[in-house]
Amino acid sequence: MEGRLINPSSGLPDAKLSPVADSSVLQIWGGHPLHGHVRISGAKNSALVIMAGTLLCSGDCHIRNVPLLVDVDRMGQVLSALGVSVQRNGDILDINASNITSSKAPYELVTQLRASFFAIGPILARLGVAQMPLPGGCAIGARPVDLHVRGLQAMGAEVQIEHGICNAYVPGKNRRLKGAKIYLDIPSVGATETLMMAATLAEGETIIENAAREPEVVDLANFCIAMGAKIQGAGTSTITIDGVPKLHSIDYTIIPDRIEAGTFLVAGAITRSDILLSPVVPEHLVPVIAKLREIGVPIVEEAPDSLRLLPAERLVAADIETMPHPGFPTDMQAPFMALLAIAEGDSLINETVFENRLRHASELNRLGADIRVKGNTAFVRGVPLLSGAPVIGTDLRAAAALVVAGLAANGKTTIQGLRYLDRGYDRLDLKLLELGAKIQRLPAAGADPEVAPTTINPEASISS
Numbered sequence: 001m002e003g004r005l006i007n008p009s010s011g012l013p014d015a016k017l018s019p020v021a022d023s024s025v026l027q028i029w030g031g032h033p034l035h036g037h038v039r040i041s042g043a044k045n046s047a048l049v050i051m052a053g054t055l056l057c058s059g060d061c062h063i064r065n066v067p068l069l070v071d072v073d074r075m076g077q078v079l080s081a082l083g084v085s086v087q088r089n090g091d092i093l094d095i096n097a098s099n100i101t102s103s104k105a106p107y108e109l110v111t112q113l114r115a116s117f118f119a120i121g122p123i124l125a126r127l128g129v130a131q132m133p134l135p136g137g138c139a140i141g142a143r144p145v146d147l148h149v150r151g152l153q154a155m156g157a158e159v160q161i162e163h164g165i166c167n168a169y170v171p172g173k174n175r176r177l178k179g180a181k182i183y184l185d186i187p188s189v190g191a192t193e194t195l196m197m198a199a200t201l202a203e204g205e206t207i208i209e210n211a212a213r214e215p216e217v218v219d220l221a222n223f224c225i226a227m228g229a230k231i232q233g234a235g236t237s238t239i240t241i242d243g244v245p246k247l248h249s250i251d252y253t254i255i256p257d258r259i260e261a262g263t264f265l266v267a268g269a270i271t272r273s274d275i276l277l278s279p280v281v282p283e284h285l286v287p288v289i290a291k292l293r294e295i296g297v298p299i300v301e302e303a304p305d306s307l308r309l310l311p312a313e314r315l316v317a318a319d320i321e322t323m324p325h326p327g328f329p330t331d332m333q334a335p336f337m338a339l340l341a342i343a344e345g346d347s348l349i350n351e352t353v354f355e356n357r358l359r360h361a362s363e364l365n366r367l368g369a370d371i372r373v374k375g376n377t378a379f380v381r382g383v384p385l386l387s388g389a390p391v392i393g394t395d396l397r398a399a400a401a402l403v404v405a406g407l408a409a410n411g412k413t414t415i416q417g418l419r420y421l422d423r424g425y426d427r428l429d430l431k432l433l434e435l436g437a438k439i440q441r442l443p444a445a446g447a448d449p450e451v452a453p454t455t456i457n458p459e460a461s462i463s464s
């Protein structure tokens with residue numbers, strides 16, 4: 001938190017005012033193996049939706065293991081704008097939504113953070129009315145919210161979209177949503193979460209069919225259950241929720257971030273390193289670990305909550321198709337593309353979850369990779385070595401892929417687009433620095449030393 005500007009209303013660092021500037025860059029001198037232990041932070045996607053879930057509770061929510069991220073700051077600002085009290089103390093958030101003073105989330109925040117739209121479910125369940133700006137598309141695709149809206153309508157909400165705002169209210173005297181049977185056309189993570197939250201306070205039983213099975217959905221369900229919600233089947237395709245009138249105070253710890261852990265595994269694999277990761281839930285990483293082993297990377301479960309990655313003798317090509325959980329996660333596709341860029345042979349990567357999520361391919365080619373993209377498929381021909389160059393991250397995971405590639409590339413890689421990285425990785429550069437990477441964060445203007453620093457000042461790479 002040191003050096004961060006604090007938003008006076010939320011007590012949180014202000015994302016807009018933050019010194020995490022768009023103009024800063026990361027410089028990496030590649031080719032150095034990593035070593036040692038890395039601590040994995042709490043899951044971004046759990047933290048964001050659990051923060052939305054606190055709107056269901058009229059008591060105190062004490063949430064532990066919350067990662068330090070710009071997106072978490074922004075979600076805190078959304079809650080503050082609704083009149084909710086939000087206090088941060090290290091990795092603990094204390095949230096009290098006993099007095100929600102507004103049912104309208106601010107446009108400029110929701111459009112910056114898609115997950116804040118998911119708050120429409122709990123706001124509607126608590127107040128019987130919600131006004132939520134549409135989150136809009138983003139770099140990786142159009143990302144509609146039709147499934148969220150249709151589910152809320154099935155639960156009795158009247159929903160109208162006008163001037164870019166989704167206006168929802170629950171008719172009737174008691175303004176409570178009604179349990180319903182909902183089938184999702186796609187097992188959308190966000191729609192499952194929105195509807196599950198809404199259903200916790202609805203009258204009667206809600207059944208969500210073809211629900212998302214991601215670990216973060218299960219984490220949200222466990223959070224709600226711990227507050228007194230009646231939810232069964234989270235983690236399977238059918239979730240059943242029996243509505244209750246009220247939820248109570250809670251002390252809850254967020255699960256470790258499987259995507260952050262996966263990114264460190266790929267960083268270790270590409271640099272042929274020996275590193276230890278904890279805490280992790282190996283079960284959440286099954287598709288990632290299986291793919292890394294197929295590529296030739298040895299991984300051992302050292303303890304129930306830690307993984308050790310050992311140097312690979314050879315990296316070999318593998319095909320990847322992204323899928324909803326428990327399939328291969330779309331959020332790991334970009335870092336794996338960086339790894340496969342230097343694996344022996346031809347790999348094929350098929351992105352099936354988002355329509356525009358291969359833009360990192362051309363940036364990886366700037367580092368010497370040989371990748372062709374046709375539609376949603378990338379054909380990766382392994383090259384022996386990448387070479388450092390200036391590159392730009394176009395979305396969160398694309399930026400992470402470039403960091404991973406830069407760790408392996410010969411010479412200096414300079415990465416722009418850190419505003420994406422800082423949204424979703426908790427001090428990635430500092431953690432890599434502690435593992436021995438030659439990495440530093442600089443203001444863009446100063447990003448031109450020609451030689452790797454012999455001693456690196458850790459302060460220089462703290463993102464916040």
Ligand code: UD1
Pocket residue numbers: 045048114115141142143144145146147148149186187188189190191212216324330331353354355
């Ligand atoms: C969440 C994650 C994101 C991850 C994604 C897929 C959060 C905050 N973000 O995003 O990191 O990449 O899951 O694992 O948890 N769709 C519709 N209509 C809808 C909703 C979704 O067509 O109403 C489509 C989307 O455009 C996309 C697909 O469904 O093509 C999956 O999206 P979804 O699972 O909803 O992703 P998010 O919840 O937005």
